[in-house]
Amino acid sequence: MRKVIAVLLLGIFGYYIFALFVNVPFGVRHDNVGQHYLEHSVQETGAVNIVTAIVVSHRGFDTLGEVTVLFLAATGLGAILYDKKGKKRRLQNASLIVKVASKLIYPLIILLGAYVFVHGHLTPGGGFQGGAIIATGVLLMFISYRRFETNHNALSWVESLAGMTFVTIGLAGLIWGTSFLQNILPLGTPNTLLSAGVIPLIYIAVGFKVGAELTALLDNMLKTIK
Amino acid sequence: MSLSPVQFIAVPLFAAFLIPLIGKASKETVKLVPGIVLLYLSYVALNLFPRGLERPIVEHIAGFNPPFGITLYYGPLAAFLTTLVTLIGFVIWLYSYKFIIREPFEKYYMLFMLLITGSTGIILTGDIFNMFVFLEITAIAAYSLTAFLRDKDGAEAAFKYLLIGSFSSTFVLLAILLIYMQTGTLNLADIALKMADVPITMKIFILILFITGLGIEAEIFPLNGWAPDAYSQAPSPVGAVFGGIVVKATIYALMRIVYLMFNFHSVLHFFVIMGVITMLIAEMSAMRQHQIKRMLAFSSIGQMGLVIIAFGLGTEPGVRAALFQMFNHALIKTLLFFSAGYLVFHSGSKHISALDGLGRDKPLTSFFFAFGALAIIGLPPFAGFWSKLYILLSVADAHLVTVVVLILISAVIEIVYYLRVVSRLYFKRETATDVRRTPLSGLAAMGILAVVILFVGLYPNTILDWLTPAARELMNTSEYIRTGLHLNSGLLSINF
Numbered sequence: 001m002r003k004v005i006a007v008l009l010l011g012i013f014g015y016y017i018f019a020l021f022v023n024v025p026f027g028v029r030h031d032n033v034g035q036h037y038l039e040h041s042v043q044e045t046g047a048v049n050i051v052t053a054i055v056v057s058h059r060g061f062d063t064l065g066e067v068t069v070l071f072l073a074a075t076g077l078g079a080i081l082y083d084k085k086g087k088k089r090r091l092q093n094a095s096l097i098v099k100v101a102s103k104l105i106y107p108l109i110i111l112l113g114a115y116v117f118v119h120g121h122l123t124p125g126g127g128f129q130g131g132a133i134i135a136t137g138v139l140l141m142f143i144s145y146r147r148f149e150t151n152h153n154a155l156s157w158v159e160s161l162a163g164m165t166f167v168t169i170g171l172a173g174l175i176w177g178t179s180f181l182q183n184i185l186p187l188g189t190p191n192t193l194l195s196a197g198v199i200p201l202i203y204i205a206v207g208f209k210v211g212a213e214l215t216a217l218l219d220n221m222l223k224t225i226k
Numbered sequence: 227m228s229l230s231p232v233q234f235i236a237v238p239l240f241a242a243f244l245i246p247l248i249g250k251a252s253k254e255t256v257k258l259v260p261g262i263v264l265l266y267l268s269y270v271a272l273n274l275f276p277r278g279l280e281r282p283i284v285e286h287i288a289g290f291n292p293p294f295g296i297t298l299y300y301g302p303l304a305a306f307l308t309t310l311v312t313l314i315g316f317v318i319w320l321y322s323y324k325f326i327i328r329e330p331f332e333k334y335y336m337l338f339m340l341l342i343t344g345s346t347g348i349i350l351t352g353d354i355f356n357m358f359v360f361l362e363i364t365a366i367a368a369y370s371l372t373a374f375l376r377d378k379d380g381a382e383a384a385f386k387y388l389l390i391g392s393f394s395s396t397f398v399l400l401a402i403l404l405i406y407m408q409t410g411t412l413n414l415a416d417i418a419l420k421m422a423d424v425p426i427t428m429k430i431f432i433l434i435l436f437i438t439g440l441g442i443e444a445e446i447f448p449l450n451g452w453a454p455d456a457y458s459q460a461p462s463p464v465g466a467v468f469g470g471i472v473v474k475a476t477i478y479a480l481m482r483i484v485y486l487m488f489n490f491h492s493v494l495h496f497f498v499i500m501g502v503i504t505m506l507i508a509e510m511s512a513m514r515q516h517q518i519k520r521m522l523a524f525s526s527i528g529q530m531g532l533v534i535i536a537f538g539l540g541t542e543p544g545v546r547a548a549l550f551q552m553f554n555h556a557l558i559k560t561l562l563f564f565s566a567g568y569l570v571f572h573s574g575s576k577h578i579s580a581l582d583g584l585g586r587d588k589p590l591t592s593f594f595f596a597f598g599a600l601a602i603i604g605l606p607p608f609a610g611f612w613s614k615l616y617i618l619l620s621v622a623d624a625h626l627v628t629v630v631v632l633i634l635i636s637a638v639i640e641i642v643y644y645l646r647v648v649s650r651l652y653f654k655r656e657t658a659t660d661v662r663r664t665p666l667s668g669l670a671a672m673g674i675l676a677v678v679i680l681f682v683g684l685y686p687n688t689i690l691d692w693l694t695p696a697a698r699e700l701m702n703t704s705e706y707i708r709t710g711l712h713l714n715s716g717l718l719s720i721n722f
Binding site for chain 2: 033036037058064068069080082084159164173
């Protein structure tokens with residue numbers, strides 16, 4: 001009986017959400033904030049990738065928050081899965097073909113990740129994407145080699161230093177500019193690698209941080225046996 | 227570097243990133259970091275408070291004018307709440323200093339710092355998506371802290387909290403999505419300005435999503451199923467964090483949103499009804515509890531019900547009384563959780579029946595518990611008396627006689643179950659003595675709270691003088707819009 005009522009309520013709720021969202025026009029231009037970003041963000045931020053301009057500059061504070069959420073997830077997981085004695089992965093060694101191939105691809109994946117976050121202000125992608133790509137490279141190695149280990153000490157250094165870099169760039173804006181996270185470096189010519197002021201610096205920090213954090217998370221969760 | 231409200235968010239965040247590095251050099255130093263950070267934040271709070279009272283500080287993050295960037299709004303209300311969070315955070319740190327000693331305690335302090343970041347962020351931000359981000363930070367830190375002891379009960383409580391909390395986040399995010407679709411902006415002041423054009427059915431649906439989403443974290447009945455477990459299974463200082471910081475920040479978020487965007491009176495009546503139900507059910511459940519921390523958890527929900535009633539009145543004295551009750555409840559419930567934590571520690575059991583005669587064995591800790599119990603009941607020389615009196619007066623002003631009677635009934639229930647515990651402490655024969663002593667830092671934390679509670683009880687006007695402008699800020703929507711968007715008054719009157 002309870003289950004029937006639950007399903008019924010869920011159905012009603014689902015119907016209302018559907019009815020509201022089905023009438024919402026998609027892809028229609030409003031004369032609002034989004035329009036302003038499309039027209040002015042290149043000259044305001046110097047980044048030709050408008051998504052990056054919004055994520056790192058206009059709404060950079062949210063990005064700092066998102067970086068914190070990931071950091072928090074890694075820290076919380078570390079606290080809950082904490083064990084004095086080290087743990088090991090249950091995975092078996094992969095076949096020779098996979099092992100050789102992943103050894104070849106691994107550095108290339110890392111390189112691609114680095115490329116994506118360094119060019120975040122020019123091409124699609126950025127710190128989060130680049131960091132995630134790097135972590136997939138490490139995951140590939142975890143799967144292929146049972147004994148492949150990451151240096152936890154180094155990972156935690158990278159995590160902390162990258163996070164502190166982001167906050168420090170923000171505070172620098174407060175010291176030398178007028179507000180937190182203000183772009184205090186020259187914007188340069190759009191479409192060149194050295195442009196958009198602090199945006200590439202922030203994305204490099206985010207890339208390192210996300211890469212290190214996701215790697216540590218994967219390592220933590222794959223290790224299940226003592 | 228000039229002082230600015232963003233430091234309430236940036237400095238604890240920086241500290242959380244820094245703690246692992248300090249931990250590599252010396253584990254003991256880590257314990258000092260939150261204390262230093264919170265002392266610095268109280269310095270910032272003391273400096274900014276008079277400026278915020280005089281004229282709200284609107285900080286444009288990254289230098290973009292609203293609504294194109296994120297703003298922080300530091301007015302009287304935010305000034306009051308950030309100061310409260312800093313004060314409560316400081317005593318919780320002092321108490322944790324000797325209480326949280328098992329590994330990995332550096333992670334505990336990191337999570338604690340991030341929770342402070344999140345809750346000050348919720349209070350300060352003037353942007354609704356930014357508020358969501360900080361809500362997430364606060365909630366995820368709270369989940370992890372609940373399971374910090376890594377035992378079965380803690381894991382279960384944390385998992386329950388995580389599941390319900392995820393619903394909360396999803397609902398809030400859906401509501402924000404709908405608002406952005408309708409108004410094309412995320413700035414709170416700008417939304418409030420454009421909300422008039424949104425069709426009423428849409429408005430109601432957004433409101434329902436907000437009430438369910440934020441009501442889960444603000445412990446409104448029937449959405450508070452996670453709370454008793456989380457409060458009682460988490461380490462004691464974390465229980466104090468929930469009651470003193472997390473709930474206060476989320477109820478602020480809910481009330482800010484309701485007053486800014488859905489300012490019609492039937493909505494506020496709904497809050498009065500929900501508040502009454504929450505209060506009565508929670509107080510009756512508290513009566514039936516055998517575990518002391520569960521009892522405190524239900525009492526905390528009941529007190530939040532009282533706060534919601536007062537907010538729902540929609541009058542300036544009502545809002546002021548609600549803020550006063552939030553302030554008092556944060557102090558008193560923290561004191562109760564602190565003393566209950568050590569009572570549980572000394573008696574070796576979470577059950578109330580194990581507390582017999584501890585009044586003689588552990589006089590100071592028991593004294594602080596009795597002090598807190600008398601204060602929360604609302605006995606005259608303590609702070610709790612004034613806020614309850616003001617709530618009753620403002621409810622009576624609104625001619626809601628039934629609500630007055632129900633509040634008094636719940637107050638009687640409260641007296642019964644608190645005095646039951648106090649009488650066990652003092653009038654039963656002691657069963658066993660515990661040679662371990664309550665650490666000095668714990669007693670100091672309780673002492674600070676007791677002094678503040680007594681001071682506010684003797685001189686309530688010191689707090690009330692600050693609360694009047696804070697209540698006015700919450701009520702006066704057009705002033706918020708004008709300052710938040712830097713409009714001159716002429717332009718605004720045309721838009722309305």
